[in-house]
Amino acid sequence: MSNPQSSSASAVTAADVGFAYGERQALSGVSFEVASGGSFGFLGPNGSGKSTLFKLLSTIVPMQTGTITILGHDLAREASAIRRRIGVVFQSAAIDRKLTVFENLRYAGMLLNLGGKELAARIDESMQAANLSDRKADAAGELSGGLRRRVEIAKCLMAKPDLVLLDEASTGLDPAARRDMWQVLRAQEGLTILFTTHLMEEAAEADRLMLLDEGQVVAHGRPGELMEEVGGQVLEIETPDAVALVNELRTALQVDAVQVDQTVRIEGEKVQELVPEVMTRFGDRIRRLHLAHPSLEDVFLHRTGKRFIVTPPEPDVKKGRKKRRRS
Amino acid sequence: MNGAVYALWHRELVRFLRDRSRLTGSLMQPVIFYLMFSGALYGSFKPYGMDYSAYFFTGTLAMITMFTAIFSTITVIEDRKEGFLQGVLISPVPRAAIALGKTLGSATLSFGLAAIFLALAPFTGIDMSWDRVLPTLGVLAMLSIAVAGLGFSLAWVMDSTAGYHGIMMLFLMPMLMMSGAFFPIEDAHWLISWVRHVNPMTYGVGALRHTVQGAAPGCPTFAICLLGTAVFAVATFALGTFVVTRRSARDAI
Numbered sequence: 001m002s003n004p005q006s007s008s009a010s011a012v013t014a015a016d017v018g019f020a021y022g023e024r025q026a027l028s029g030v031s032f033e034v035a036s037g038g039s040f041g042f043l044g045p046n047g048s049g050k051s052t053l054f055k056l057l058s059t060i061v062p063m064q065t066g067t068i069t070i071l072g073h074d075l076a077r078e079a080s081a082i083r084r085r086i087g088v089v090f091q092s093a094a095i096d097r098k099l100t101v102f103e104n105l106r107y108a109g110m111l112l113n114l115g116g117k118e119l120a121a122r123i124d125e126s127m128q129a130a131n132l133s134d135r136k137a138d139a140a141g142e143l144s145g146g147l148r149r150r151v152e153i154a155k156c157l158m159a160k161p162d163l164v165l166l167d168e169a170s171t172g173l174d175p176a177a178r179r180d181m182w183q184v185l186r187a188q189e190g191l192t193i194l195f196t197t198h199l200m201e202e203a204a205e206a207d208r209l210m211l212l213d214e215g216q217v218v219a220h221g222r223p224g225e226l227m228e229e230v231g232g233q234v235l236e237i238e239t240p241d242a243v244a245l246v247n248e249l250r251t252a253l254q255v256d257a258v259q260v261d262q263t264v265r266i267e268g269e270k271v272q273e274l275v276p277e278v279m280t281r282f283g284d285r286i287r288r289l290h291l292a293h294p295s296l297e298d299v300f301l302h303r304t305g306k307r308f309i310v311t312p313p314e315p316d317v318k319k320g321r322k323k324r325r326r327s
Numbered sequence: 328m329n330g331a332v333y334a335l336w337h338r339e340l341v342r343f344l345r346d347r348s349r350l351t352g353s354l355m356q357p358v359i360f361y362l363m364f365s366g367a368l369y370g371s372f373k374p375y376g377m378d379y380s381a382y383f384f385t386g387t388l389a390m391i392t393m394f395t396a397i398f399s400t401i402t403v404i405e406d407r408k409e410g411f412l413q414g415v416l417i418s419p420v421p422r423a424a425i426a427l428g429k430t431l432g433s434a435t436l437s438f439g440l441a442a443i444f445l446a447l448a449p450f451t452g453i454d455m456s457w458d459r460v461l462p463t464l465g466v467l468a469m470l471s472i473a474v475a476g477l478g479f480s481l482a483w484v485m486d487s488t489a490g491y492h493g494i495m496m497l498f499l500m501p502m503l504m505m506s507g508a509f510f511p512i513e514d515a516h517w518l519i520s521w522v523r524h525v526n527p528m529t530y531g532v533g534a535l536r537h538t539v540q541g542a543a544p545g546c547p548t549f550a551i552c553l554l555g556t557a558v559f560a561v562a563t564f565a566l567g568t569f570v571v572t573r574r575s576a577r578d579a580i
Contacts, residue, residue: 058417060578083419094414098342110334111418155414 009072011036011163011192012057017066019052019215026052027215030066034208036162039186039193041206043296045308049215050196051091054167057194058088071162084112087156087164091171095151097141101132104140108155122158130154130184146177153184164188166195170202178202200296200308211300218303223296230294230302232269237278238288239264245282253277260307267294267302331420335428336435339399343436353398353436357391357444364509365451374511375544384451385539386508388441389532392467393474393503395437397495400478403429404488416578426479426567433475434468441467453539463538469556470531476563483570506532513545527562530555 012034019027027049034040042050055061056068059079068075070082088094095104105126109119127133130150135143140151149169156164164185170178182205185193197203204223211219211226219226239245242259249257249264255274257266266274272291279286300308344350365380372379406412415425445463448455455463477499485491505512505519506528512519523529533546534556546552 060413060417080419080421083417086417088414088417090410090413092410092413094410096338096342096411097409098345099338103341107334107338108414108418110330111415111420113330113419115330159418 009036010034011071012040012194013069015067017053017056017063017068019049019056019061019064021052025215027056030212030215030217032210032217032220034192034194036192037190038207039195039205041203041209042194042196042212043198043200043203043209043300044196044212045198047214048212050212051167052215053212054165054196058086058090058165058167059083084159085162087159087161089149089152089156089164089166089169091167091169093148093152095140095148095155098139100137100139101127101143101151101154102136104151105154105158108158112159114158122160126154126157129157129187131180144177145172146174146180149173149177149181150184153181157188161191163192163194166193168196168198170197170199203296209296211296211303213300213304213306219299226299227294227296230267230298232267232294233271234292234294234298235266235271235274235278236288236290236292237264237266237282237286238262238290239282239285240287241285245285248282249278252281260301260305265301267298331418331424332428332431335415335425336432339402339429339432340435342402343399349398353395353440354443356394357387357440358447360390361387361444372510377540378452380451381453381540383509384448384453385535386532388444388463388467388535388539389470389506389508389528390503391441391444392437392470392531393499393528395440396433396471396474396478397499399433399436400429400475400482401488401491403479403482404485404491413578422572423568426564426571430472430475430479430564430567433478434471437471437475438464438468441471448539455539459538459541463535466531466534466538466553466556469553469560470535473527473531473556473560473563476560476567480563480566480570483567502526502528505529507536507546508532511545527555527559530559 010033012032014033015031017027017030018025030049030053042053044050052061056063056075057070059075059082063076071085073081075082096107099107102123105123106119109122114122124133127136130153132147132150132154135147140148143151152169170181173181185191195206203209206223208221209219209223209226210217221229237245239262242262242264245264246257246259249255249266253274255266256268257264259265275289275291279289294302297308300306343353361383365383368379368383374382403412406415416422442464445455445460445467481494482491485494503509505522505526507513507523508528512523514520515523530547530552533543534549534552536543536546537549537552543549543552547555
């Protein structure tokens with residue numbers, strides 16, 4: 001499936017990418033590399049720039065500054081060569097609800113200039129890959145959210161892509177449908193999957209991950225490594241007066257406690273050993289005490305000093321807000 | 328490119344034929360308009376000594392062409408909102424093919440519906456022999472492409488169907504009114520008379536009058552009407568191709 005030249009090289013290379021909507025800088029100085037094969041996730045809260053980055057990579061908005069190379073092609077100059085080899089699943093469904101599953105795939109194939117036997121064969125393959133063969137004649141608009149997402153996947157497989165881009169593709173899907181979607185994608189040999197998400201558990205399953213905040217890369221690596229880097233464990237203490245407790249912990253126990261919102265956080269190798277001491281001294285002021293291995297949320301917090309807060313995207317509100325931005 | 332144009336063209340037709348209410352409305356609206364106006368004005372209004380039913384028959388052909396093109400190019404806005412267009416924009420399809428496919432799709436619907444209405448000519452007492460039918464179909468084809476190209480260009484740059492309706496009432500309806508489709512405007516106020524000359528629809532309606540009625544009092548000559556319609560078609564088609572090739576952040580929803 002994948003082109004021999006690109007299978008060893010990286011699928012995507014981005015250098016110093018910047019993008020602004022008028023005055024508002026959505027991305028600045030973003031550089032990263034995506035190796036061929038496997039999955040690569042962009043994780044970030046709302047407004048982190050991940051959707052803008054996605055739009056650039058999917059060739060829907062023109063480049064402004066920096067360079068991006070996808071499958072060996074320069075994005076600014078060779079967008080059409082890239083389009084031939086990528087599949088894209090947008091957050092808002094790109095399938096025609098008034099048409100059947102088969103018709104959607106047929107038109108998708110025709111847009112790729114396929115015809116005759118090749119088109120028919122490709123439709124069959126895509127439907128099989130996405131387990132849609134028994135849904136051929138169903139109207140796309142009458143399918144469940146999970147099935148519709150599978151039609152999207154099938155549609156993007158029509159191009160036999162080397163790279164698939166997914167924008168918050170699991171939003172609105174129940175866990176089973178989400179697993180389903182990933183199964184279909186992972187079964188495609190040699191396929192590189194690049195996805196944006198705000199779901200920690202989905203991000204944690206990526207082979208590699210990039211964390212974005214305010215248009216900049218804050219971390220980059222394997223999810224496990226990123227979490228290990230925070231080190232040891234994380235102790236979170238909920239208390240009515242976080243500021244006071246931080247000061248007392250620092251003076252009494254010489255630990256590097258920090259205040260985040262209404263909680264006190266301590267990260268470190270042997271944090272668990274502090275628990276008895278903390279409980280004896282400050283037990284009466286503690287509402288809740290939480291000890292855990294670092295999560296991706298902790299990685300984000302560790303790198304940015306901010307909590308990872310996400311309000312799930314609401315398509316309608318989002319459309320209204322985005323509509324007026326022009327480059 | 329051919330496959331893409333065909334796909335987009337074919338999709339327009341499939342969606343139209345599958346939408347029962349749209350299909351019924353598109354077929355019935357002109358017939359009802361025609362019966363209402365020609366019935367109401369039958370005794371009182373005889374432009375150039377002609378029965379209004381004969382005069383308005385040609386006007387109705389122009390009206391069908393324009394309305395169908397307008398309402399079918401609205402789908403560009405819907406496609407954009409629903410995300411379908413976004414999917415097309417990131418496919419390897421050259422952008423000009425999008426303009427071509429969508430415009431031809433709309434034009435085919437306009438042409439088809441106008442041709443169906445034309446087939447009703449014998450019931451209205453209009454003598455339509457083949458030597459008139461064929462040139463009429465030719466003019467309808469040109470005019471369909473022209474108005475579809477105009478509708479496409481407007482719809483491409485609009486964000487909402489409500490906005491498009493606004494433009495329609497402000498711009499497209501007067502274009503039809505001031506074309507001589509409904510009433511003669513030859514002896515109108517000098518301002519209206521001037522508008523008539525720059526209004527491209529005037530030439531489309533004029534060309535139709537020549538081919539349907541055999542004579543077109545108050546209209547430019549057949550050659551000028553044909554030329555005007557051809558220029559109209561080429562210009563709006565070029566405009567459609569131009570607007571579609573401009574890339575902007577607006578392409579993403």
